[in-house]
Amino acid sequence: LPTAFLAKDPAAKSRWDVILLYPGYKAILIHRITHWLWLANLWFLARAIAELSRFLTGIEIHPGASIGRRCVIDHGMGVVVGETTIIGDDVCIYQGVTLGGRKINPGKRHPTIENGVTIGAGASVLGTVTVGAQAQIGGRALVLKDVPARMVVVGVPAEVIGSIDRVGID
Numbered sequence: 001l002p003t004a005f006l007a008k009d010p011a012a013k014s015r016w017d018v019i020l021l022y023p024g025y026k027a028i029l030i031h032r033i034t035h036w037l038w039l040a041n042l043w044f045l046a047r048a049i050a051e052l053s054r055f056l057t058g059i060e061i062h063p064g065a066s067i068g069r070r071c072v073i074d075h076g077m078g079v080v081v082g083e084t085t086i087i088g089d090d091v092c093i094y095q096g097v098t099l100g101g102r103k104i105n106p107g108k109r110h111p112t113i114e115n116g117v118t119i120g121a122g123a124s125v126l127g128t129v130t131v132g133a134q135a136q137i138g139g140r141a142l143v144l145k146d147v148p149a150r151m152v153v154v155g156v157p158a159e160v161i162g163s164i165d166r167v168g169i170d
Contacts, residue, residue: 004070008092013072023057024073024093031061033080065099068115075121088133094121102127102144112151123158135165 002068030053041097046063054060060075068089075095101109111125120139134150141158
């Protein structure tokens with residue numbers, strides 16, 4: 001996991017830098033433990049440890065959320081990840097992002113973020129929407145409907161402005 005941070009953040013100088021000083025790394029590491037506890041039906045213990053993690057890192061990840069490999073939460077203060085959120089591999093999430101629900105119905109009520117997505121600072125992705133692989137979500141965007149793969153969305157509400165190739169985002 002430190003390798004993903006080193007690859008995506010030029011400010012990261014070493015593995016120890018990431019391990020000791022990056023709250024996003026710590027939050028994901030602790031989430032791996034709480035998610036395992038959640039799946040083992042140790043819900044109270046999972047929630048208690050997740051609460052401690054939120055206090056220590058400023059990043060709130062529900063133990064029920066599923067997070068893929070090499071996910072990076074950079075400058076993570078204020079990130080919120082809801083219970084039924086699914087995050088794929090190689091996703092990058094910046095500060096103040098909310099992956100939340102729109103309804104209080106039981107069952108799936110949070111977003112699915114496919115592989116390689118980048119979510120800009122302050123963006124909100126709400127409801128059972130799917131963000132397609134390699135999509136880019138601009139800062140402060142409000143995503144309320146599905147985003148096709150390799151597209152860039154910006155605005156409130158978020159609208160597609162083009163493909164990542166056409167818009168020139170790398």
